[in-house]
Amino acid sequence: MKKGCPYGTHRVIEPKGALPQPALKINNDMEIYDNEILIDVQTLNVDSASFTQIRQEAKDNIEEIKSIMKSIVEDKGKHQNPVTGSGGMLIGTVEKIGPSLEGKTDLKVGDRIATLVSLSLTPLRIDEFVEIRKDVDQVDIKGKAILFESGIYAILPDDMPENLALSVLDVAGAPAQTAKLVKPGDTVVVLGGTGKSGMLCLYEAKKRAGVTGKVICVGSRDITIERTKKANLADYYIKANATDAVDLLEKVKEITNGEMADVVINTVNIPNTEMSSILMTKDGGIVYFFSMATNFTKAALGAEGVGKDINMIVGNGYTKDHAAISLNLMRESEELRRIFTELYA
Amino acid sequence: MKKGCPYGTHRVIEPKGALPQPALKINNDMEIYDNEILIDVQTLNVDSASFTQIRQEAKDNIEEIKSIMKSIVEDKGKHQNPVTGSGGMLIGTVEKIGPSLEGKTDLKVGDRIATLVSLSLTPLRIDEFVEIRKDVDQVDIKGKAILFESGIYAILPDDMPENLALSVLDVAGAPAQTAKLVKPGDTVVVLGGTGKSGMLCLYEAKKRAGVTGKVICVGSRDITIERTKKANLADYYIKANATDAVDLLEKVKEITNGEMADVVINTVNIPNTEMSSILMTKDGGIVYFFSMATNFTKAALGAEGVGKDINMIVGNGYTKDHAAISLNLMRESEELRRIFTELYA
Numbered sequence: 001m002k003k004g005c006p007y008g009t010h011r012v013i014e015p016k017g018a019l020p021q022p023a024l025k026i027n028n029d030m031e032i033y034d035n036e037i038l039i040d041v042q043t044l045n046v047d048s049a050s051f052t053q054i055r056q057e058a059k060d061n062i063e064e065i066k067s068i069m070k071s072i073v074e075d076k077g078k079h080q081n082p083v084t085g086s087g088g089m090l091i092g093t094v095e096k097i098g099p100s101l102e103g104k105t106d107l108k109v110g111d112r113i114a115t116l117v118s119l120s121l122t123p124l125r126i127d128e129f130v131e132i133r134k135d136v137d138q139v140d141i142k143g144k145a146i147l148f149e150s151g152i153y154a155i156l157p158d159d160m161p162e163n164l165a166l167s168v169l170d171v172a173g174a175p176a177q178t179a180k181l182v183k184p185g186d187t188v189v190v191l192g193g194t195g196k197s198g199m200l201c202l203y204e205a206k207k208r209a210g211v212t213g214k215v216i217c218v219g220s221r222d223i224t225i226e227r228t229k230k231a232n233l234a235d236y237y238i239k240a241n242a243t244d245a246v247d248l249l250e251k252v253k254e255i256t257n258g259e260m261a262d263v264v265i266n267t268v269n270i271p272n273t274e275m276s277s278i279l280m281t282k283d284g285g286i287v288y289f290f291s292m293a294t295n296f297t298k299a300a301l302g303a304e305g306v307g308k309d310i311n312m313i314v315g316n317g318y319t320k321d322h323a324a325i326s327l328n329l330m331r332e333s334e335e336l337r338r339i340f341t342e343l344y345a
Numbered sequence: 346m347k348k349g350c351p352y353g354t355h356r357v358i359e360p361k362g363a364l365p366q367p368a369l370k371i372n373n374d375m376e377i378y379d380n381e382i383l384i385d386v387q388t389l390n391v392d393s394a395s396f397t398q399i400r401q402e403a404k405d406n407i408e409e410i411k412s413i414m415k416s417i418v419e420d421k422g423k424h425q426n427p428v429t430g431s432g433g434m435l436i437g438t439v440e441k442i443g444p445s446l447e448g449k450t451d452l453k454v455g456d457r458i459a460t461l462v463s464l465s466l467t468p469l470r471i472d473e474f475v476e477i478r479k480d481v482d483q484v485d486i487k488g489k490a491i492l493f494e495s496g497i498y499a500i501l502p503d504d505m506p507e508n509l510a511l512s513v514l515d516v517a518g519a520p521a522q523t524a525k526l527v528k529p530g531d532t533v534v535v536l537g538g539t540g541k542s543g544m545l546c547l548y549e550a551k552k553r554a555g556v557t558g559k560v561i562c563v564g565s566r567d568i569t570i571e572r573t574k575k576a577n578l579a580d581y582y583i584k585a586n587a588t589d590a591v592d593l594l595e596k597v598k599e600i601t602n603g604e605m606a607d608v609v610i611n612t613v614n615i616p617n618t619e620m621s622s623i624l625m626t627k628d629g630g631i632v633y634f635f636s637m638a639t640n641f642t643k644a645a646l647g648a649e650g651v652g653k654d655i656n657m658i659v660g661n662g663y664t665k666d667h668a669a670i671s672l673n674l675m676r677e678s679e680e681l682r683r684i685f686t687e688l689y690a
C-alpha cells in the first residue's frame with residue numbers, strides 16, 4: 001500500500017509542490033493510501049457563495065447545476081468552484097481506514113461522519129446525483145471521497161437529524177469564532193445575520209454581549225428579517241443592501257448614536273461588502289470576514305483608504321471544538337433548532 | 346464649488362454607490378471639490394506586487410511599462426493594477442486646499458507630503474513620465490492627484506531624503522503592526538524578510554521578541570540574504586521558495602525544534618504563499634498577511650483544510666501613528682538607514 005503525506009500532497013497532480021487546497025488538480029482515484037480514510041458519500045453541502053454562483057450560472061436549472069458540478073469534479077478531482085475558490089463539506093459513512101491510522105483515530109468502519117475540511121481539497125468522485133435541494137445548498141449523491149490524515153471530521157450526533165447537523169457543521173467556525181471575539185457590552189453587527197451562519201452568530205453574540213451589549217442584524221429581505229425577529233435573535237434589525245456602504249454607515253450610526261460597532265461579523269454570500277463592514281466598525285474594532293466572497297485587497301486597501309485602524313480577521317473555518325460548540329446551539333436554543341429544522345432538515 | 350463626501354464617493358463613476366477603492370472607474374478631473382486637496386505629484390511609489398506584475402507583463406521594457414501605467418490611469422482614473430487590485434502611494438506638493446477643510450487640516454499650500462492612502466483610490470492624472478526607477482518601484486512623473494477629506498498623509502520629514510521617506514512610508518503599516526503583534530519570547534518568521542517591508546518587520550520583531558525570542562528571516566536569493574545577515578536583522582536565515590509549503594515547514598520545524606512560530610509575517614510580493622505561512626504557525630499563533638498577493642479563500646480554506654486553529658489577519662495598510670513609527674526606524678537604526686539609502690534613495 002502506498003504511503004501518503006498527512007496533508008495529502010501525494011494526491012496533487014498540478015502544480016507540483018502545492019497542497020491539495022490551492023492545487024488545480026488532484027487525484028481522485030479511490031484506492032486509498034496507508035493514511036487515508038475512504039468515505040461512502042451521501043450528501044454534499046456546497047458552500048453558499050459557491051452554490052449561489054453555480055445557480056446563477058445554471059439559471060437555476062437542475063440539470064444544468066448537475067452538469068456544472070460534474071464538470072468541476074472531472075476537471076479538478078474535487079468540488080472547488082473555479083470562480084469563488086470555495087468548496088463546502090459532506091456527510092457519509094466510513095468505508096475503509098488506512099492501516100497506518102490504527103490507534104491514531106477514533107473512527108471505525110460504518111461510522112457516520114461529517115468532514116470538516118473543505119470540499120475544495122477533498123478527493124471526490126460523483127457517480128450519480130440523487131437529489132438536489134437547491135434552496136439549502138444540499139446535494140445527495142452516490143459517490144466516494146477521501147479524508148486525509150490531517151483532515152478533521154465530526155461523528156454525527158444521534159440526538160438530531162443528519163441534515164440538521166450537516167447544515168450547522170457547514171458553518172461551525174462562525175459561531176465558535178463569535179464566541180471568542182465578542183465581549184460583554186460590545187456592539188456587534190452581523191452583516192447577513194438573517195442567513196444560516198448569521199443566525200448562529202447573532203445568537204452567540206447576544207449571549208456574549210449580554211444585557212449591556214447591542215446586537216444588530218442586517219439582512220436584505222422582509223421575510224428573512226421577520227423570521228429572525230420572531231426568534232428574537234438580535235436587538236436591532238436593518239434591512240439594507242450589504243454592498244451599499246454609505247447607506248449602512250448611516251443606519252448603523254443612527255442605532256449606535258455615532259459610536260459604531262466593536263465587532264462586525266460578515267456572513268453574506270455575495271461580493272463587494274468589504275467597505276460596508278469596514279465603515280461600520282469603530283476605530284480599534286474588529287471585522288471578522290467569514291464570507292467566502294471576501295476579497296483580500298479590497299479589505300486591506302479599503303480600510304487604509306479611509307484611515308481606519310481596525311483589526312480584520314480572515315474567517316478560518318476551523319477553530320478548536322467548533323463542531324461541538326455549534327451543534328450544542330441546537331440543544332441550547334429551541335428557537336434556533338425550530339428554524340434550522342424547518343429550513344434545512 | 347461642489348461639495349464632496351469625506352470618502353470621495355462623489356468621484357465614483359462606476360459602479361454607482363461604490364467607494365473609490367473598489368470602484369471600477371473614478372473621475373480624475375483636477376478641479377477640486379470643497380473638501381479635497383490638490384497635489385502636484387512628483388513620484389509614484391507603485392505597490393511591489395503591482396509593479397512586479399507590470400514589469401512581467403512589459404517584459405521589463407521601460408516604454409511598455411509606461412504604456413501599461415498610462416492605460417491603467419486612463420481606464421480607471423486611478424493607478425489600480427487590474428490584476429493585483431493594488432496601488433501604491435505618492436509624494437508631491439500641496440497645490441490647493443478646499444475651503445471647507447480650513448481649520449480641519451494642518452496642511453498648507455506648498456507643503457511636501459506623502460499620501461498614505463492607496464493609489465488604488467486616488468484620482469490621478471499622469472501628464473508625463475520623467476524617470477522610471479524600476480528596481481525600486483518608483484516612477485517620477487509630472488501630474489496631479491486628489492486627496493479626499495478622509496485620506497491620510499504625512500508631511501515629509503526634513504532630516505532624511507524624500508525618496509528614503511517615500512520608500513519607508515510605502516510599507517509603514519508593516520513594522521507598526523509587527524510592533525503590536527510580537528511579544529517577548531516569541532518565535533517570529535518573516536516570509537520575505539529580505540525585502541523592503543520585511544527588513545523593517547525583522548528589526549521591529551527582534552526588538553519586541555527580545556533576547557528570549559527567535560526571529561527567522563526567509564528570502565529566496567543569496568545576495569538579499571547576505572545583505573540582511575550583515576545588518577544582523579534576524580537570528581536565523583532560511584533560503585527557500587516561499588511557495589514551497591512543505592519544504593518551509595521542515596526548515597522551520599528544524600530551527601524551532603518542532604515548536605513552530607508564534608507569529609508569521611508575510612511580506613512577499615508573489616502569489617501562492619498562504620499555505621507556507623499557515624503550516625509554519627503553531628496552533629493558537631498568528632499569521633499577518635501584509636502581502637497584497639494574498640488570496641482570501643486560499644488562506645481561509647487552507648487553514649481549515651489542515652485543521653489549524655490560528656488567527657489570520659488582513660494586513661491593513663493603516664494603523665495609528667504608522668508613519669511616525671516607521672520613519673523613526675531610520676533614525677533609530679544606522680544599519681537600516683544605510684541599507685535603505687543604498688537601495689531606495
Ligand SMILES: NC(=O)c1ccc[n+]([C@@H]2O[C@H](COP(=O)([O-])OP(=O)(O)OC[C@H]3O[C@@H](n4cnc5c(N)ncnc54)[C@H](OP(=O)(O)O)[C@@H]3O)[C@@H](O)[C@H]2O)c1
Nearest residue numbers: 048049192194195196197219220221242268269291292317
Ligand atoms: N470556512 C468558512 O469560513 C466558511 C464555511 C462556510 C460558509 N462560509 C461562507 O459564509 C457565508 C454565509 O454562508 P451561509 O451558509 O450562512 O449563507 P446563507 O444562509 O445563504 O446566508 C447569506 C446571507 O447573506 C445575506 N445577503 C445576501 N445578499 C445580500 C444583500 N445584497 N444585502 C444584504 N444581505 C445579503 C442574506 O440575507 P437575506 O436572506 O436577508 O437576503 C443572508 O443573511 C458564505 O459566503 C459562505 O461562503 C464560510
Ligand SMILES: NC(=O)c1ccc[n+]([C@@H]2O[C@H](COP(=O)([O-])OP(=O)(O)OC[C@H]3O[C@@H](n4cnc5c(N)ncnc54)[C@H](OP(=O)(O)O)[C@@H]3O)[C@@H](O)[C@H]2O)c1
Nearest residue numbers: 393394537539540541542564565566587613614636637662
Ligand atoms: N497596504 C498594505 O498592506 C501594503 C502596502 C505596501 C506593500 N504591501 C505589500 O507587501 C509586500 C511586500 O512589499 P515590499 O515593498 O516589501 O516588497 P519587496 O521589497 O519587493 O520584497 C519582496 C520580498 O518577497 C521575497 N520573495 C519574492 N519571491 C519569493 C520567493 N519565490 N520565495 C521567497 N521569497 C520571495 C523577496 O525575497 P528575495 O529578494 O530574497 O527573493 C523579498 O523579501 C507586497 O506584496 C506588497 O504588495 C502591502
